[in-house]
Amino acid sequence: MAMRSSVGSVAAGRSTKDAIRDAAIRLFSAKGFDQTSLREVADAVGITKASLYYHYASKLDLLLAVIQPIFDELRGNVDVAEGLEHTARNVRHVLAAQLGVLLRNRTAGAMCVRDSVTILNAISDLYPDIIDNNRRLCTWLAGPDPDDAAMLRASASLEMLTSVFWSRELAPGANDELIETVLLNAALGVLAGE
Structure with a gap:
């Protein structure tokens, strides 16, 4: 050969x-x-x-090479968000930045969602980091002195953004601009309690 x-x-x-x-x-x-x-x-x-x-x-090293840059970029967005004043404009900007990362990485993200148990087991060392980043961003999105309802709305708004992972299957004709507009508006609506 x-x-x-x-x-x-x-x-x-x-x-x-x-x-x-x-x-x-x-x-x-x-x-x-x-x-x-x-x-x-x-x-x-x-x-x-x-x-x-x-x-x-190894296969695990390759998996980490696929997902680590995504987590790093998401973590960077959280770091930036925590340095911003909590205003409606900044909330929109932060959610748009999160959605941008997810949209650019939607194929890898869809893989992570489909194989979530396997991947979480494989990357268990990163798992506390993932949870901490999510908590930090939810806390910022919920605003100053958030109550439980505000924290739940913040978490739900971030979950709305992960719909991007299914966008190719659910709406194969949708372009990135449409996906971004619809999901960002949905996330902002959930965050506002609408």
Whole structure:
């Protein structure tokens, strides 16, 4: 069997590592994390499994490469939000920033939702961080001195944004602008108690 070269198989301008990550997102989303083998990912990129292991030591490392940047970006949004005054304009801005991250990463996000138990077990070290970021953002969104109802509305408004993960399946003709408008307005409505 002839050896495949990662240089010739990866599109110009993209690194092998990026190509592996992109193929993993597509395959994990289509087949599920557990059902996708590293051999399939390597084949999708046009490299050997040994080349894949050069870039990612394990399937878990590859999964973390897929989801860690998303969590980092979401955490960054929370950090920014906590430095802002709680105004209607800033609330809209923060929710739009969160939705932007989810929209850009909706394929990986859909994979995370579908395989949530498997993925939460695989990333259990990150799990407290995820919960803390959600709590921090809910607290900010709920406003100064929030009561229980305000906290629940804040949590529900963030959940509205995760509908983006199902947007391709539920509304395949919807463009990103429509998705963003509808979900942002829904989240703001829930937050306002409407």
